[in-house]
Amino acid sequence: MRKKITISFLAMMFSLLTIVGSATAQTVSYHPSLVHKNGAMAYEHMKYLAYEIGPRVAGSINERKAEEYIESQFKRIGFKTTVQDFTYSRRGTTTQSSNVIAYKPGKSSKQIIVGAHYDSVSVGRGVDDNASGVGILLEVAEVLKNIPTPYSIVFIAFGAEETGLRGSNHYAANMTQKEIENTIGMINMDSLAVGDNMYVYGSAGEAGFIRDQALEIVKKKKLNVGTNPGLNPEYPAGTTGDWSDHAPFKNLGIPYGYLEATNWEIGELDGYDQTVKHGGVWHTGNDSIEFIESEYPGRIQEHLSTFSTLLTDLLKFMNKTNTSK
Known part of the structure; x- marks a missing residue:
């Protein structure tokens, strides 16, 4: 019976697998208007x-599902995409994870890396x-797929950040x-x-050109984004700690x-207390859409819209003359 499946039946099954929001990671698609x-x-x-x-714990099946989803999305968009596998040992246990990498050619062969961890x-x-x-x-x-950018862009989704920046360390080391x-x-x-305030940070001194150019975009477009005010001397104004990728x-x-998005003006003035009302939301059971939208209606949408606008313009108009390299 399995050998007698008709072509029309196969076509029907394929269409079911490729509907908007399909639950199969390799075939998820979205309406272009988004x-x-x-x-x-x-x-x-x-x-x-x-x-x-x-939840996408490093080395888990769910982290692999997330990797597959991200890889499929980069490919759907049309980018040359690779998966960089790596392993690491922690407390006597060896764990496997990966980075998902997509490359967008720009006007210059010089490149800028843009990353976020998915675990x-x-x-x-x-x-x-x-x-x-x-x-x-x-x-x-x-958004930038067909837009000429000053630099080539390497988009990277890092694995295993929560267990010690494993993915970004592996990429950088290689x-x-x-x-x-x-x-x-x-x-x-x-x-x-979820954080009360939206921020952009950067390197100290002249190397902070990314932050500085971002803040110029913020001013021009009247975006609600600031930078670390420097209330804690351990983290000078405009910079941040070495705790992420x-x-x-x-x-x-x-x-x-x-x-x-966090709040540098409360708690120990180190950015770990994200909100006045609930302190830190990350790494707690409150890190869910239901909780955030109930306690802070509209905040997720505002933040995603703002950060998308800022990053898109930053990558579109990065000024070569202000770089230190």
């Missing part, structure tokens, strides 16, 4: 990762940390000296959805930019 409203496509990617897949902790849904960042990564990649010299900067996105690139001497 890319014309900043943040709308990002929201759908965020929701898929957090709810169709769920999460086991509690909550990992909506804020960091399905939100991956949502923006995928949306902006699609860059050649030529690649390092060819990379004018790295932009990281982590936890964009920008750090391995910073250690290579590559200037960084970093998009995040």
